[in-house]
Amino acid sequence: MIKISALEKKQIAEVAKIHKKVLSDGFVSTLSENFLNKFYLALTESPDIFTLVATRNKKILGFVSCTTNVKKLPFFLIRNLWKDIILEMLKNPSVILKFIESIFYPSFNDSAVSCEALSIAVINTERGQGIGKNLILNAKSEFKRRKFAEFQLSVRSTMLNANNFYQKIGLSKIKTAKFLGEEINFWKGKC
Numbered sequence: 503m504i505k506i507s508a509l510e511k512k513q514i515a516e517v518a519k520i521h522k523k524v525l526s527d528g529f530v531s532t533l534s535e536n537f538l539n540k541f542y543l544a545l546t547e548s549p550d551i552f553t554l555v556a557t558r559n560k561k562i563l564g565f566v567s568c569t570t571n572v573k574k575l576p577f578f579l580i581r582n583l584w585k586d587i588i589l590e591m592l593k594n595p596s597v598i599l600k601f602i603e604s605i606f607y608p609s610f611n612d613s614a615v616s617c618e619a620l621s622i623a624v625i626n627t628e629r630g631q632g633i634g635k636n637l638i639l640n641a642k643s644e645f646k647r648r649k650f651a652e653f654q655l656s657v658r659s660t661m662l663n664a665n666n667f668y669q670k671i672g673l674s675k676i677k678t679a680k681f682l683g684e685e686i687n688f689w690k691g692k693c
């Protein structure tokens with residue numbers, strides 16, 4: 503049986519590994535596993551952020567990370583991870599520009615919706631069984647419990663599987679924005 507629950511500290515290393523493997527196209531995945539561990543640890547310490555994990559017999563099959571205050575996220579991460587960010591930059595100077603650019607991601611600046619699902623991933627052997635949908639349904643309930651009525655998420659338009667999934671689970675495409683030459687689709691859902 504699949505269980506959906508809040509991320510516990512002891513599960514962070516596994517979530518970081520899944521993030522790096524499944525969301526390998528994203529900027530955060532290019533950073534070290536140590537950074538990803540610190541990143542998820544920081545997320546568990548914010549009252550605005552929650553991460554839900556789907557497990558079967560304690561094995562993590564997927565997760566979704568969400569915030570109720572997307573505009574505050576860059577400042578929260580800089581405040582909590584500045585030492586780790588500098589370390590990553592020293593180790594690999596090519597990430598310096600990426601860190602700076604990511605502050606200008608459309609969600610952080612011109613978003614009318616404060617709730618955002620930041621990342622969702624299901625390990626590839628477990629896809630197509632309703633786990634992704636279940637994670638989003640639980641995220642919606644959590645947003646609702648926190649008195650929010652809607653949420654959004656954004657994804658590159660080239661990620662066809664993810665865009666098809668969002669459409670299939672009933673989200674509505676609200677806008678498309680350009681970021682660093684790439685087209686980003688914004689999807690919105692009611693909680």
Ligand SMILES: CC(C)(COP(=O)(O)OP(=O)(O)OC[C@H]1O[C@@H](n2cnc3c(N)ncnc32)[C@H](O)[C@@H]1OP(=O)(O)O)[C@@H](O)C(=O)NCCC(=O)NCCS
Pocket residue numbers: 524525620621622623624625628629630631632633634635636657661662663664666667670671
């Ligand atoms: C996108 C993702 C989270 C979907 O998770 P999943 O557990 O496989 O999806 P579900 O089984 O819950 O599917 C829910 C519905 O969406 C549909 N669906 C899922 N993937 C789909 C796809 N690629 N194309 C069309 N429909 C899709 C399913 O058929 C299902 O429809 P149904 O309710 O009518 O049966 C998963 O494929 C994944 O982790 N992908 C890689 C990471 C990623 O792209 N993340 C999103 C960007 S941050």
